[in-house]
Amino acid sequence: MELDWNILKPQERLTLQLRMLYERSGFRQYHMSRFEEYGLYQKNRSFLPSEQVITFTDLDGRLLALKPDVTLSIAKNAQVEPQGCGRYYYSENVYRPSQESHTFQEIRQIGLECIGAVDDGVTAQAVSLALQSLALSGRAFALEAGHMGFVAGLLDAVGAPESACPGLLTCIREKNKHELQKQAAEAGLSRQGAEALCCLSALSGSWEQVLEEAEPLALNAAMGAALEELRTLCAALASQGQTEHLRLDLSLVNDMEYYNGLVLQGYLAGAPRAVLKGGRYDPLAARFRPGARAVGFALYLDELNRLDDAAERPAMLSVALPKGRLGDRVYSLLAGVGYGCPENYQESRKLVVENPAAGIRYFLVKPSDVAIYVEHGAADVGIVGKDILAESGADIYELLDTGLGRCRMCVAGPQDFVDDPSRTLRVATKFVNIAKAYYAAQGRDIDIIKLNGSIELAPLLGLSDVIVDIVETGTTLRENHLKVLTEFMPISARLIANRASYQFRRREIDTLVQKLAEVMEP
Numbered sequence: 001m002e003l004d005w006n007i008l009k010p011q012e013r014l015t016l017q018l019r020m021l022y023e024r025s026g027f028r029q030y031h032m033s034r035f036e037e038y039g040l041y042q043k044n045r046s047f048l049p050s051e052q053v054i055t056f057t058d059l060d061g062r063l064l065a066l067k068p069d070v071t072l073s074i075a076k077n078a079q080v081e082p083q084g085c086g087r088y089y090y091s092e093n094v095y096r097p098s099q100e101s102h103t104f105q106e107i108r109q110i111g112l113e114c115i116g117a118v119d120d121g122v123t124a125q126a127v128s129l130a131l132q133s134l135a136l137s138g139r140a141f142a143l144e145a146g147h148m149g150f151v152a153g154l155l156d157a158v159g160a161p162e163s164a165c166p167g168l169l170t171c172i173r174e175k176n177k178h179e180l181q182k183q184a185a186e187a188g189l190s191r192q193g194a195e196a197l198c199c200l201s202a203l204s205g206s207w208e209q210v211l212e213e214a215e216p217l218a219l220n221a222a223m224g225a226a227l228e229e230l231r232t233l234c235a236a237l238a239s240q241g242q243t244e245h246l247r248l249d250l251s252l253v254n255d256m257e258y259y260n261g262l263v264l265q266g267y268l269a270g271a272p273r274a275v276l277k278g279g280r281y282d283p284l285a286a287r288f289r290p291g292a293r294a295v296g297f298a299l300y301l302d303e304l305n306r307l308d309d310a311a312e313r314p315a316m317l318s319v320a321l322p323k324g325r326l327g328d329r330v331y332s333l334l335a336g337v338g339y340g341c342p343e344n345y346q347e348s349r350k351l352v353v354e355n356p357a358a359g360i361r362y363f364l365v366k367p368s369d370v371a372i373y374v375e376h377g378a379a380d381v382g383i384v385g386k387d388i389l390a391e392s393g394a395d396i397y398e399l400l401d402t403g404l405g406r407c408r409m410c411v412a413g414p415q416d417f418v419d420d421p422s423r424t425l426r427v428a429t430k431f432v433n434i435a436k437a438y439y440a441a442q443g444r445d446i447d448i449i450k451l452n453g454s455i456e457l458a459p460l461l462g463l464s465d466v467i468v469d470i471v472e473t474g475t476t477l478r479e480n481h482l483k484v485l486t487e488f489m490p491i492s493a494r495l496i497a498n499r500a501s502y503q504f505r506r507r508e509i510d511t512l513v514q515k516l517a518e519v520m521e522p
């Protein structure tokens with residue numbers, strides 16, 4: 001009986017094709033049980049995506065875990081000859097917490113790892129297989145490559161203090177130039193230093209173009225070595241005709257503790273987030289085998305069964321617009337630069353309005369839902385208050401500060417409020433995550449009372465000691481006999497983009513950003 005490929009789901013079909021590709025390329029399958037010694041994860045916490053792991057005691061009293069990761073086990077158990085390179089692939093389920101659903105999820109991963117004497121040739125083979133893996137999906141795809149050495153070298157060259165690096169890296173990763181400028185200034189960097197960091201987000205495109213533009217920006221040996229490594233890799237791939245879908249993006253950064261060199265992210269049209277992640281992770285390999293190097297990647301196949309075919313066809317750029325006070329002002333701004341719609345959405349109850357000639361479609365959503373639509377790829381871009389964006393923690397690009405809807409996040413309380421550090425502070429707020437992060441940084445113990453509006457009532461009725469809320473004119477506070485105690489986060493409306501949309505619709509998104517930037521007040 002012949003194998004009928006049509007009865008297989010896309011994920012099953014691709015899994016078989018990938019296994020054939022990896023076997024033919026000389027990789028051996030690494031099998032592992034669902035369970036692994038918990039001690040492995042405990043000792044290597046910083047290499048895991050989350051510290052939360054499902055554990056249990058087995059019949060011999062050993063503490064085991066449902067595996068959250070495969071790479072750690074391969075790095076520990078790989079049988080590698082001295083001076084040799086172990087080549088493994090795996091197709092396994094991992095168990096990780098999902099912030100969104102607040103439950104653990106079983107995630108199907110297929111990936112490969114090269115451990116030991118990883119040289120330029122091995123790295124080129126791994127990247128070539130990442131490209132071929134994406135191509136096997138039969139969809140439009142893009143593989144982005146960056147280099148942690150270039151970014152780390154730049155942070156070093158501009159004299160970024162270690163304490164400021166996590167914040168600066170987040171801004172770089174989000175292509176958030178406006179916050180990057182601000183944080184760089186706060187960290188005491190020179191104007192040139194801040195400008196150099198901001199340049200990173202533009203170093204994105206074809207490998208020839210990016211390397212040419214990056215060359216003059218290499219300020220030290222580490223940056224030069226990173227570019228040389230990328231040049232060698234790209235030249236090897238070009239000689240095999242494999243660079244059509246490869247892009248370099250030097251603002252692509254991943255976990256600094258894990259990746260130390262090349263970093264990879266792969267996208268398929270129709271999938272809202274990266275379906276492939278990987279790179280060089282020598283520090284982890286060297287924990288188990290001194291001097292070992294490693295490169296690998298993992299594909300997240302669960303996305304595949306829900307890929308949206310419609311999203312592959314070129315359609316209008318979709319914008320999630322917040323209904324209400326902010327949306328009206330943002331829409332006027334967009335209409336002023338040629339993105340208006342013939343139909344007036346304010347005069348109807350329609351939730352979708354569009355202008356096919358301008359190539360734009362608006363979804364009218366609740367302000368607090370904008371980031372969700374964008375992160376999940378239901379909208380390509382969106383405009384959202386920084387308050388809601390920071391609260392959501394959405395994984396998006398923050399491309400522009402529109403300057404609209406300016407206000408600030410504050411702690412406010414009664415006129416005669418005096419903090420008593422011996423008591424847990426009761427804080428009422430809509431912004432639970434922002435409040436928690438603010439007080440955690442102060443080391444202050446708090447109880448949060450989550451409210452959905454009229455926050456100022458809470459201290460008046462004794463429900464809380466203070467509130468964390470946005471203040472614009474200060475009228476609401478004044479009229480309720482409260483005052484600002486601390487102001488800690490400036491707020492305004494930001495233009496955000498879905499990470500995958502930015503891969504496939506970059507020109508349209510950049511045009512929109514540029515047109516808005518031209519009419520915005522400095």
Ligand SMILES: Nc1ncnc2c1ncn2[C@@H]1O[C@H](COP(=O)(O)OP(=O)(O)OP(=O)(O)O)[C@@H](O)[C@H]1O
Nearest residue numbers: 324325326366367368385386387388405406407472
């Ligand atoms: N005085 C203000 N009050 C509230 N938001 C303001 C103010 N000034 C500017 N904004 C910005 O406008 C955005 C949207 O505010 P709006 O009050 O319309 O939404 P919301 O309170 O989140 O709405 P909903 O409760 O209906 O979800 C906020 O996220 C904030 O960034």
Ligand SMILES: O=P(O)(O)OC[C@H]1O[C@H](OP(=O)(O)OP(=O)(O)O)[C@H](O)[C@@H]1O
Nearest residue numbers: 453454455469470471472473474475476
């Ligand atoms: O400083 P002001 O100019 O007085 O503005 C600040 C007020 O505006 C917001 O409330 P909103 O009107 O969104 O109502 P809400 O209480 O339902 O959140 C915010 O929560 C403050 O209460």
